[in-house]
Every structure is written in structure tokens, then in C-alpha cells.
Amino acid sequence: MGRTPAGIERRQRVAGRWLLSPALIVLALTTIVPMLFAAFLSFTKYDLLSAPRFVGLANYSQLLSDPNFGTAVVNTLEFALGQVVIGIVVAFFVAMLFNNPLVGGGLMRTMIYIPQAMSYVTVALLWSFLYDPFVGPIDAALRAAGLPTVNFLTDANIAMPSILGMSLWRNLGYFSIILLAGLKSVPGELIEAARIDNAGWWARTLHVVIPSMRNTLVFVGVTWFMGGLQMFTQAYVMTQGGPGDATRTVVYDMYQSAFTDLNIGRASAIAVLLFLVVVLVALPARLVQEIQSRRAARA
Amino acid sequence: MPITVNRRQLLKAGAASAAVGLGATLSACSGSSSAASGSSKSLQLLLLGPDQTTIAWVKGTLLPAFTKSSGIDVTLQTSDWGSAFQKVTTGAASNSLADVFLIGGIWNAPLASKDVMLDITDRVKNWSGSQQIYPSMLVDGVYKGANYSIPVYADVRTNIGRTDLLEKAGISGIPHTWAEWTTAAQAMKAKGVKSPIYFGLDKSIGLQQRFAHLMLSAGGTYWDASGKPQFGSEAGQKALQYMVDAFQHGLSDYNVVWSGNGPLPPVLGLSGLALDGAALPRNAEVNDKSVLPLLGAGHGIQMNSSSQPTALAFVNKLAIAKNTKNPDGAFELIKFICSKQYGGDFARYYGGMPVRKDLADAAWLTGIYKDIAATATNAVSQPSNPVMMSLGPAVNQLLEPAIRGSVSVTATLAAIDAKVASLGA
Numbered sequence: 001m002g003r004t005p006a007g008i009e010r011r012q013r014v015a016g017r018w019l020l021s022p023a024l025i026v027l028a029l030t031t032i033v034p035m036l037f038a039a040f041l042s043f044t045k046y047d048l049l050s051a052p053r054f055v056g057l058a059n060y061s062q063l064l065s066d067p068n069f070g071t072a073v074v075n076t077l078e079f080a081l082g083q084v085v086i087g088i089v090v091a092f093f094v095a096m097l098f099n100n101p102l103v104g105g106g107l108m109r110t111m112i113y114i115p116q117a118m119s120y121v122t123v124a125l126l127w128s129f130l131y132d133p134f135v136g137p138i139d140a141a142l143r144a145a146g147l148p149t150v151n152f153l154t155d156a157n158i159a160m161p162s163i164l165g166m167s168l169w170r171n172l173g174y175f176s177i178i179l180l181a182g183l184k185s186v187p188g189e190l191i192e193a194a195r196i197d198n199a200g201w202w203a204r205t206l207h208v209v210i211p212s213m214r215n216t217l218v219f220v221g222v223t224w225f226m227g228g229l230q231m232f233t234q235a236y237v238m239t240q241g242g243p244g245d246a247t248r249t250v251v252y253d254m255y256q257s258a259f260t261d262l263n264i265g266r267a268s269a270i271a272v273l274l275f276l277v278v279v280l281v282a283l284p285a286r287l288v289q290e291i292q293s294r295r296a297a298r299a
Numbered sequence: 300m301p302i303t304v305n306r307r308q309l310l311k312a313g314a315a316s317a318a319v320g321l322g323a324t325l326s327a328c329s330g331s332s333s334a335a336s337g338s339s340k341s342l343q344l345l346l347l348g349p350d351q352t353t354i355a356w357v358k359g360t361l362l363p364a365f366t367k368s369s370g371i372d373v374t375l376q377t378s379d380w381g382s383a384f385q386k387v388t389t390g391a392a393s394n395s396l397a398d399v400f401l402i403g404g405i406w407n408a409p410l411a412s413k414d415v416m417l418d419i420t421d422r423v424k425n426w427s428g429s430q431q432i433y434p435s436m437l438v439d440g441v442y443k444g445a446n447y448s449i450p451v452y453a454d455v456r457t458n459i460g461r462t463d464l465l466e467k468a469g470i471s472g473i474p475h476t477w478a479e480w481t482t483a484a485q486a487m488k489a490k491g492v493k494s495p496i497y498f499g500l501d502k503s504i505g506l507q508q509r510f511a512h513l514m515l516s517a518g519g520t521y522w523d524a525s526g527k528p529q530f531g532s533e534a535g536q537k538a539l540q541y542m543v544d545a546f547q548h549g550l551s552d553y554n555v556v557w558s559g560n561g562p563l564p565p566v567l568g569l570s571g572l573a574l575d576g577a578a579l580p581r582n583a584e585v586n587d588k589s590v591l592p593l594l595g596a597g598h599g600i601q602m603n604s605s606s607q608p609t610a611l612a613f614v615n616k617l618a619i620a621k622n623t624k625n626p627d628g629a630f631e632l633i634k635f636i637c638s639k640q641y642g643g644d645f646a647r648y649y650g651g652m653p654v655r656k657d658l659a660d661a662a663w664l665t666g667i668y669k670d671i672a673a674t675a676t677n678a679v680s681q682p683s684n685p686v687m688m689s690l691g692p693a694v695n696q697l698l699e700p701a702i703r704g705s706v707s708v709t710a711t712l713a714a715i716d717a718k719v720a721s722l723g724a
Contacts, residue, residue: 047413048388048389048391048392048413049388049391049392049413049414049415050413050414128558129558132558133554134555134567134569135561135562135567149554151554153556154500154553154554154556155554156699156703238502239502240502240503240692241696242502242695242696242699243553243699243703244696244699244700244703245696248696256692259382259384259385259388259389260384260688260689260692261688261689261722262388262409262413262688
């Protein structure tokens, strides 16, 4: 019976599972177990240095009634949405530009990608200097042009947009390259057909290119948005959440709860809520992609 | 001859490697403790925020001298101040904290209350060197009547001025009282100084520290005897009103924020008055040596001419990990570092003031450093309390809208009192 095709297939499946098991065990130990542990800690009062004490949903109810956390949520959403909306538009047009034959196009693609290769800490330190209102080159340029000083990181109304600008600069290359790959996969005959039908550049882009790139755009949007939800390094290095709480984000709040206040329970509750939000964003997007793929396959 | 492996052997090998991997992972997760596994003839020392010169001196001079005299090898660990508290707490939680470690000015109570540090009360009592440490600083290492840490250097902050900017504005000498500061600041402003008073705004808790300095100089306290927060007291009101007025009248600019690198605003000439310590002249030495002789230090800020001059001390200390395997060796190392022979150099390399009375006249204490050191004797510290680590950032955050004029002084202080009460001091 072991030699029948079904038997061979079953044995292969079992062998496959055994061979996968070391990787699955490591994955479980490094990802799933910590996640479950964090979920457990979110129901406790725990300070790292003494045993956790079960407090039920207290951490969650305190979080949801804490105006500081509310501010952090709003700041985070502003950052994440701003990054996606502005970022996708700019990255798309950069990709469109690179999709044409350009003199030095390869060099330009490399240059725009370079910031992505730098760590966020390095980029944040660099931009802290660029934004400095007294010794920074941007201020020097503004003054040379007869314009007033802009307090990029100390004005509560400008600090978050300033960080947003820096983050866009850092991530633009990466997402432009992904969108460029998406553009390259748009069938040339579709664009050509639209051109024959007298569709202008704008009409071709809107009705042919963008619909053909829907999956790529959804991927870029969701990935960028989820990255935005986890913004921490920029706020930590450039503003420490300030001025006031203008750049305080959810992950910054989580870090401060855990390592300044030693309130691991609250920090874990924030982590669990953030995880749920990320899942809620990612799952529908994945579902839409799946449905579209099946429709396309059927067509 | 070709080697053949059948399926059973392959599965066995897979299972074995999975077991080895699991074992290794679990072993890594359990953490290795220097304290638990270290030999009694070796120690680990964790220093926070040392620059390369300090590290070179510690490795090249201090530790070899200790090893020679005690026979104990010491391994040096270093960390920046920014993530240092996190490293100490996670190190303690994973039982991998260095045997001896440096702690910041307000860390003693937060760490002692969490049972991270060894109670060294008896050792301190039996150490004659402890009598040389300024009593007001030695007490900074006490929590609930027990000693947990030994002062090693202090960041003593007093009123410091840029004499050139003051003289240009017609002010001679360093202003001491709040009113004198206002007059001097107005005069400097008229001469084009952008932010005459620098209230320590940075990306950390500089603003809270200056507010604390002013409040303490007005006779304020953080808590009353029953533990109720007192930021809304008369002293708190006066201190914050003074700060807010300075910002609202253009005598201080909330956009003048030090990034943590490069010249401080007084060194840049953006400000002429500051509540600062040796870090300011040290910053001038590094960034613009020509400014160093232009800095002058007063004997402490005064609310008015009849009140006490107040210098504020942030006393950094050395502590021993609760789980050290070598408490005797660890205390020997602390005594060695804090000795007259090495304590002065340690403070000098760290840009701080010595904490020993017999080092008040150390040869390297000249000029403004000597003046700052002179204020150390009567310097006050922020109170020792388990919530101090959370208090600083929380108060700093609440002060930001106040200096921008978007929240009133009374509402700010009420919010601070409520926040501090919620921290559960």
C-alpha cells in the first residue's frame, strides 16, 4: 500500500512536515510565543523586576480612557495616512518618470534608493542637523533668500509634518522601485490600444495604468501604512515625542511605558491593540487582492 | 564510495538538529548572567555615557591599577545615557546586569524600590572614605534608610552667565536673583541677544530640571509629608509664572532647543544666562574655546536677595547588582574608583564635580570649574522617590504648552499635581 501514488504522496507530505519542523519551531519561539506572552502580560501589572500580577482588562480600560494615548493614536494616524497619501502619489510619479528612457536614469534610480539603505537613526540625525534653525543649512538657505526662520522641530504645528517629510525622503526610493516594477508589468498593448483610441496621457494613466497596477498599489499602500503605524525612531531621535506631545506616537508611548515607567502591562496592551489594528488593515487588503486574482484567473 | 542516506536517517538527523536548535534557542532565551556565572576573581563594570577619552583612561589607567592592587580582573561595559535605564532594568530582569554600574542622579530610589541594587549600608558605615563625601550627596544614595549607591561625581548646576554679553548690555557681574535675571535679560534682548535666558530646553527633560531648580530656589518641595504633590504650591506658582513670563516677553525662546550635539545656546551666543553646570564650560571647550573665559558662575540662583542661593546637584553614583557573585570585590572596586587618588580624575573625565571634600581644591579645578565646585557644598538634589524616572518626562511634557502660552500656569500645575499623584509616589 505504501507504494501506491497516494501512499507516496502521504509519505512525502509527512517528510515535508518533518523537514519544516526546525524552522517552524524557531518561528514559534521567536514570533508566536513572544506574541502570546505579550498578550498574557497585557492582562497583568508587571514591572520587569517582580512577578506579574493579573489585573484583567484594567490596562485596556485605562488606555482607552487615557487622553495621552488618544493623542498618540491621532498623531500616529496622521503620520501614517499622510505618509501613504502623499507618498504613493509622489512615488507613483517618480516611477512614471523612471519608466521612460532617461539619460542617467540608472544613476538616478540608485540615488533615490540610497536613503533606504541608511538606518533610520542615521537619517534622523542627519535631518535634525538639516532642520536646525540656527546652524542648519536649510535655515541658512531661507535666510539667504530673505525668508524667515522655520522652526521645523520645535513648532508644535510643524514638527510632525517635518518628520513626515524626512520619512518620505527616506522611503520614497524603495516604494518608487516597487511601483516601477508594477509599471513595467502593465501590458504595452493595452497602453498602445488606448493611445490608438486617442486617450491622452492622463486618461491612459487613470483608466489603464492605475487599474492594471491595483495589486502593486494596494501592496505599497498597506505596507507603507503599516510602517507608518509603527513610527518610533524618528520621534525618539528627533523630538522625543515633543514639543509637548505633538510627535508622540503609539510606539513611542509603548516604549516609554515599558522602559521609563516600567509598566510592561500597559506597554503590552498597546502592542496588542497595535497588532489588532495592523491585522484589521492587512486582512481586508489581502482579501481584496485574493478576490481580484481569482476573478482575473477566471477571466 | 558514495554515501547514501535513507529517509529514516534523514528524519532522525532533522529531529536531532531541531533538538539542538531548540536547546540553543532556549539557552539564549534564558540569558547568561555575568553575576551568576562570573568568577569571583572577575567583575563587570557598566559605565554610562563615557566619551572615548574617558574610556581610554578607564581601560588604560583606572582598571589596570585596580587589578594590580586587588588581583581582580574587571571587564568594562559602556552604554549611552539615552537607553541606559532600559539597559539596567532589562539587565536586572535577565540577571545579566554588571556587578558594578553607574546610575544617574535620580535613579537610586526607582532601582532600590525594585530590588535591583545590593544594600551596602554596613559596608558604607565601615568605610572611612564615606566621611569625605559631602553628606548632602551621600544621602542621595539612601532609600528608606539604607545605602544603595555611592556618589562618584556630581553635575552641580548654578547660575552661569556670558560675561561679554552681559557687559555689552551694561551688566557687571553674574546676576543672582530672579529680578536681576529679568533686568539683565531685558538689557541683553535690547542688544540683540536672541534668547537671553536659556532654560535648558533640549530633547530630553532639561525644561523640567530648570523648573525644578527655580521651584526649589523658591523653597518649594515636590511632595508634602503625606505624599501629596506640591507643584501647585506658592513656590511652584512663582517658579512657573517666572518662566512663562520670560518666554512670553521674549526673554527666552522656546525654539532655542539644544539638539544634544554641538554647541549649547550660550556657547553660540544665543543666550547670556543659564542654569547649568560643568557641562556648559566643557561644551565651550569642545566647540568654541574662545567662549570658555567668557563664562562666569554665580553662587546659586536666588528667588530674591533675602532667599538662599540654590545650586541643584545631580549626583551620579556607583551601585552593586543585587545578584553579584562577588559583593566584596564589587565594593572594593567602588571604593577604588571613589578614592581621593582616582575620584577626582573620574569626575574630571566625566565633566562633573568631585563629590569628596578633600578634592574641593583639586589642581584641575580652575576658573569657572572652581566656582561651580564651590557651590557643591550647599547644593540640593531633587527628592529621592521611586517615581522620579516617570516624573521627569511627564512634567516636561506638561510644561511645554505652558511656556508656549497655550495652557495657563494654574492649569499646568494642577495637571502636574494630578499626573504626579497618578504615578503613585
